Amino acid sequence: MPSSPSSPSSPSSPSSPPRDERERLARAALTRVFEPGDERGGRWIREIGPVELMRRLGGTDGSPQSLKGMTAARLAGYRLRASSADPGQDLVDVAAIGGRFVCPGDREWPSQLDDLGDARPIGLWVRGRSDLRLWALRSVALVGARACTPYGAHMAATLAAGLAERGWVVVSGAAFGVDGAAHRGALAAGGATMAVLACGVDVAYPRGHAELIGRIAEQGLVMGELPPSDHPTRTRFILRNRVIAALTRGTVVVEAEYRSGSLVTARNAQRLGRYTMGVPGPATSGLSAGVHELLRGEGVLVTDAAEICELVGEIGELAPVRNGPVLPRDLLDAASARVLEALPWTGVMDGRDVARSAGASTDETLGRLYELHSLGFVEREGDGWRLTSGRTRDGGARRGGT
Incomplete structure (x- = not known):
């Protein structure tokens, strides 16, 4: 040798x-x-x-x-x-493309990879100027199907951009489909992204992503376990996934069939005690079947970057509370809401009948009706009262109304 x-x-x-x-x-x-x-x-x-x-x-x-x-x-x-x-010669070759070889014990070595035990990488060949250990401390994996749907590509790019804007590093495998969309989403947001390859870091695979991998090397990090010029194989793709899972705080699967390498990444993450998340898709989509199976187990359903950050982030990184729209009726006090409910959907009702239906006195009911009239909920017709034309009890427009 x-x-x-x-x-x-x-x-x-x-x-x-x-x-x-x-x-x-x-x-x-x-x-x-x-x-x-x-x-x-x-x-x-x-x-x-x-x-x-x-x-x-x-x-x-x-x-x-x-x-x-x-x-x-x-x-x-x-x-x-x-x-x-x-x-x-390998060290010379990787240095020629602006790379380096990072070993266990180096300051830049991500210690979370040690969780893999004897299966941890012997070392990592790395391209890019950023610090691998620091970036890995706040990173999330986004993985999914190569032959993804437009929905999957959109969700991957949107999630990646949202994570990047919140200061998280997006990690994926630079493959076609969800991987590529995730990298592009992070880059478009001016954020950080890392690609873990199943070949040498000087090899652009897939070839159609040569430009993307070059951009990642310029703005982020490209890494792999294999030395310069080494080629990918099917088993190397599968084994690469354990590094993605161990390197990050959590793994998000966007789209995946029942037999998918992305699910291998998710299962590795679960075994390592990392967070495992899935983005739901149509129940009729075979590309989401694997994700739905994951969500039936220990996977956590997420729909945006805020929900991912709430799970993997620090205390205080909370997703906003999800509420439906506030309707005008929600702002009424209980007594006024009860009077409003007493009015029929159509037709006119006498004030006394409204009071009887609402379980209140006539005087109180009339006072509430005039209040509702000033707010636009009801209108007067002769001696009776009715819901405002074209409006529903919640204050919204009635179907077919103005």
Whole structure:
């Protein structure tokens, strides 16, 4: 291996890199050896350290027994990958596009990723000028169907813009559909957004989102577990979702079928103790069926950014109280409302009959009727009273009225 890190047992010399740099090189190399989320590899890193693990994988004197749970066939596969890893060149390549490699223990490392245990990322390749740890502290994931409906795209963009305006970072996967709409909504609001890729951060995938990914790298952050130039696969997309779930305070699913990667993100979020939310859709829409199933369980229904912030935010970040419109009748006192209710929908009623129906004295009823007359609720016709022409008891316009 061209840039193989040395053993931790070997003494440092003026020509050898410091220990933290050797660990960075080892972790960078291991991102080419192990697939994302490989818990076996994560356990070995935890038990013997990345430098020693690369020494055993890169040497010729190792044996299957040198690593717990390793078979000869698996060892051969790992060694084949390790032999072609060039972490020094990978670090140069990512720096050339304005990127960096962030490792556990770095100041910029988001510690919430440690909740993944041995499945946490070996490290993250990152593009963008912002601080990953600080942005992740106040972030929300917005995910959903690739083949989303116009409703789904509208809701994703609207929610993202609302979150961005409230100072939240929108995290998604840069895919077509809901992901792209979420990123664009945040960018349009001048807010912050992060894209977690299932490939190298120098690879624009999907190709149709090359411009969008470039904008995210300029205004926000693009990151992934895979080293530069690595390509996406189906399993890498699925495994990428655990990072989105762990990185953020909560996950919002906008549209998703029963079999959807977005639901994988939501289930990961639930297992990690994060908030899981869903945006309802038409009951007849197959693209909302998975979301509705989520809402039947532990998912929380949300319809706008304020409701999301109320759930994942700090004390005091409350959504406004939802009320229907205040009708003119709502402003009447109880006695006047009772007199108004006594009048028939059509026709004229004598004042005494109104008093009898309202259960009040004649004098009090007449006083209330004149008050209602001045407010426009009733009108007088001869010796009787009726509802104002074209108006209902609540003070609104009657159907077909003026």
